[in-house]
Amino acid sequence: MTRWQPGASGRLQQAALELFSERGFDNTTVAEIAERAGLTKRTFFRYFADKREVLFAGSDIFVESVVSSIAAQPETVASLDAVAAGFKAVAVASFEERREDASRRQRVIEASPELVEREMIKRSALAEKIAATLRDRGECDPAAALVAWAGVSVFWVAFARWTDPSNRSSLAGLVDEALDQLRDATAQRASIVTA
DSSP: OOSSOTTHHHHHHHHHHHHHHHHOSTTOOHHHHHHHHTSOHHHHHHHOSSHHHHHHTTHHHHHHHHHHHHHTSOTTSOHHHHHHHHHHHHIIIIIGGGHHHHHHHHHHHHTOHHHHHHHHHHHHHHHHHHHHHHHHTTOOTTHHHHHHHHHHHHHHHHHHHHTSTTOOSOHHHHHHHHHHHHHHHHHHHHHHHHO
16 A cells, blocks of 8 residues: 555545445444555554544634634624624535535434534534634624524534435525524514513
């Protein structure tokens, strides 16, 4: 097996996703992933600390892209709209062409409590970074934290719908729909409380 073939990281990710889908996360070893990718186990560890990281590789880039997109929104844009715009910009740039892999990845994660926990930790870190960005835009606490978590929730609800094989809508469109549903639900609740 050649150690330094081009695209090793991507090949390892693809091999891992295939094996996790076929056998399950717990029943797949690093050696099997490396073998499927035509690489060595040592090469695997040059790119990833463990087999979980194969599924979460690139999450730092995702977070930084979302945060940068939010920070780039004009100050006149409401915080929740800025967060939604950030997620939509990244959705168009990063996800639309990879729906099938994203769906498979999501099914693998949902089948493993360990991976679900890891994803929740990543979401929490994302919400914290978004809240800090909103504070930099002038939003006060606790509103910055509330809007950040609302935005993260809107995105993940949209993402779950988008990764459902029966759904053919765009991720950006589903973010808009989820945001509208959140606004409708909170407006209804507000009118009930004030009535």
